[in-house]
Amino acid sequence: GTLDDITKRGELRVAVQTQGPPFSLVGAAGERTGSSVELAELMAKEMGVKITFLDFDWDGLIPALLSGKADLLVADMTPTLARGMKVAFTTPYMYTGSTVFTKADSKFKTTEDCKAKGTKIAVLLGATGEKEAKTAFPDADIKSYKGGGPLLLDAVNNGQADCGVNDISAVKGQSTAYPAGSFTIMPDLLSKEPLAFATRYDEPDLLVWMNLFLSQVSIDGRLQKNLDYWVNSDAWKKDH
Amino acid sequence: MLENFSFRTIVEYLPLFGQGLITTVWLSALSFVGALAVGIVLSAMHLQRGWLFRVPAKAYIDAVRATPLLAQLYFLYFGLPRLGFILPELVVGILALSLNSGAYVAEIIRAGILSIPRGHAEAGVASGMTYVQRMRLVILPQAFKVTIPPLLGQAIVLVKDSALLSLISVAELTRAGQLLASDRFMPAEGFITIAAFYLMLYYCLKGLAALSGRWLGLAGART
Amino acid sequence: MIEFRGVNKWFGALNVLKDITLSVEPGEVVVVCGPSGSGKSTLIRCINGLETIRDGDLVVDGRRLGDPATNMTLLRAEIGFVFQSFNLYPHKTALENVTLAPIHVRKIQRAEAEKAGRELLAKVGLADKVNAYPAQLSGGQQQRVAIARCLGMRPKIMLFDEPTSALDPEMISEVLDVMVAVAEEGMTMMVVTHEMGFARKVAQRVVFMDAGAIVESGTPEEFFSDPKTDRSRAFLSKILRH
Amino acid sequence: MIEFRGVNKWFGALNVLKDITLSVEPGEVVVVCGPSGSGKSTLIRCINGLETIRDGDLVVDGRRLGDPATNMTLLRAEIGFVFQSFNLYPHKTALENVTLAPIHVRKIQRAEAEKAGRELLAKVGLADKVNAYPAQLSGGQQQRVAIARCLGMRPKIMLFDEPTSALDPEMISEVLDVMVAVAEEGMTMMVVTHEMGFARKVAQRVVFMDAGAIVESGTPEEFFSDPKTDRSRAFLSKILRH
């Protein structure tokens, strides 16, 4: 099985996409870190092997998993049913949701305001936020960007878009790069969505093990500690 | 990825690819017209004797050639709003492609003009034509013929470069493939379909080049 | 008609025309010869301003070259220039080559210009090549079109720069015949050529140049039978020997 | 030495060589003349296989062309070819032009080849131009280097295709002098030229071609004083007139 291969190889190969804080980022000193990255490192430690990160663009992420370059995929990815037809997702390890944010002094104060016809809404290409924005704001002008959440903030900050829609944890984490109070982040979520890791269907042993890993770390609190540090606060800011 | 290659899904996404293709085509066409305009102006400036026009034209051409389109695109997309111009993505995209390709087109046109034997310009001078008459009646019609093949080569580059506009949320051909890859996790299907469409455009342009060469070859002369 | 007075020209450090003094009367035919690089082309190219001179005076048709009051474009329209390499416009037919300048420079009606053009082409023996492109013509035919193109502007002066030296031997005579005909109509002509038969037949004067200076000048009979300088003797012996 | 027997050649639908039968003895000098496009170049280009023939036999130095047993590269090394446009290698000096083939084809030691090359260049009067590049030489000098280049291979046959027609009049005689010297050493030569002085001086035979066929062939005296056909008479009158 795959687990035997990994043990023999002594190496766990993990595909990541560097999308930005808090899940996956490159720190000031060039080190790869973030919530998902640390969870993957923990996995490797529990397996007793060393970890190798394969850092891809969005374009390369899925092919890397499907072609077997990587054993598993660690990203803030929503396990949709359509995607589940191609890759095997673990049980969700956290729940998040898409939220709307605007520039602090903008005339769009609430999520309702953004439903006006012709509002320019920035979303991330391929992210679930893109889908949700289309349903939530049928009359708006949806613009999909590539290259990670921080660029959505940049677009909104520069006025290319009126509002942005992205994962709330991402928005919170990434807006810390701006002076406090630059953005208004709406409290209501457009949806509640799970995040999960992914692997291939021809690696059932690895999938079982990953699920086991997730329940173990949630029982012993290591998962919560990770999320508290990265997602639910900006404690990470001072270290990275 | 290949053994499960799903033609059925490609067919399902074909309307999306079709829309992307149409966008790519008209976007590139408009940008190419823009590039021609930019190129003609730049090459005319570059061919002047005085430094006042020549030096800025040369500096622009070099700067564009030495930096990636991506950087230029961001420069326009994020830079213009700082100056107070907020333009729609499509406009910025077409502007970026025109300004970028224009630099290359300028070089092509300049080379074409310089390739016309000096004797022809002199014959024009000797029969009392003005600079503009010489250009219009003698030099440009001949230069046009020489520049057609490299211009179409540049058009091919432009069509492929237009894929970069997906970065600023323009829904063109590449974008359709990326959607297939991200919604359905079928990257092979997405990319190979894109490649097929681009290849089709490539052969169309190549055919056009051959055709125009033959057409112009008949009207002009074999030298 | 053409008057050089102490004309000098430099290309960088090279003094290509040295103190040229020469005057050509209306209706006169002057042949210029001399070794390669002696400045023959430069001399006649100065006359219609294809080259500019550094000092000395050059007066053509009563107008001083280099004088700001002289409109070069107008002056050039009065001067026909035939090149060694024909320089026909390859993208235009024989007729279009002939009518282009009359229509755009002289502003003659197209129909009228075409009528005149056809007559000129007939005159140089190319009535049947009116719609041929240059590439479809032999060298001799191309050069005849080039001559017709100059005549189309009704110039007062015609300049020829080795008009036959790029031609096959058989075609030389057809071009020379046309040139003789033009000369016999009273055109003022300066012809750079080594065709001594032509010089004998129509030239009033032969000018021999060497190293940028006019070394000798006289009637063809004088020049051929009794060259004055060693240099011209050596030159003649070489070009007339074979 | 060279034997054409009923040779025909087509370019597409154009029959450029029609039933050519001609034989050249060792040591003979044959001049080929005729109007442009009559097939003169094609005729001599066939001899060293620059053109291939469709039917008939062409035997050169005892070897049949087109025969699979004939090694063309070896045969070509025995035949020198001088082009109208010189075709010197512009990126090599005069000496390198002369020694390239001896070194690479004949596999002669470089030092030895250079010694021989210098001697040859001295023989054509260019001892002082050994290290000059073609662009630094006049046309006449370039053509003399081209002749030296051929001689460097010690060929049995030399072919010349209008070797002087791209030259300035003054330079023609210096090239012809070298050709006369080569002929007088007993080289087998075929020369396409319109220099009738050269033909008179060294040719044993003049061949007149028209429209792909050999129309007339005879000694220079016969040919010049008493051309047999109308076509050759007309041709001679044109090229000898001026």
Next chain:
Amino acid sequence: MIWQQLQSLVGSYPLAVRGLGMTVMLSLISLVLGTLLGFGLGVLRTGGNRLISTAIGTWVDLIRGTPFLVQIFLIFFILPELGVELDAFTAGIIALTNLAACFICEIVVAGIRSVPTGQVEAALASGLSRWQRMRQVVLPQAMRIVLPPLVGQYVLLIKDSSVVSAIGLTDLTRVGWLVVQRVPNGLLVFFLVGLGYFIVCYPLIMLARRLERRMGAAHGEVQL
């Protein structure tokens, strides 16, 4: 805010240096290999063998007609299914070399065709073999025509090398994407990325211009 961002950028300079190094390394290796291969293909293509020439022509068309991203994708992710397993760097080098070779092949073909037939005939007439003709006579002369567009093509290829970031190589462009996560100022970051490419490419453009001018002078062309 700009000040804070700049400070943050300065901190990222090791990453930038690494990215620039990767870009230079990738470009250097694949341009050297691509040039060799391109010349080989160009010579073969003009060699007179119909079959080889058509095959090369078709391959060049395929490569020129499809996005480079797709080519990389196929080499890195699809080749393994056919049993060819490559690491990202090797795959990047192969893809970029192939791309370079195809573009250079076209340039070389144009150069070879520009050598006057008289030159080949002169070489033929003095009995030089095929290879000797190519090596001694044709290629040295073709170089005059080939060099300026070749150097120009290098610039384009260096810029194209950024696409390899899709398979996980951290080149200069990718560093831009990474840095922009922490310093969300696309204008500033990509201005600096552009500057990085400019530093590498501008000398090459100047070189190309100089070669072009020298070639023009050698051919006696004069400006209008």
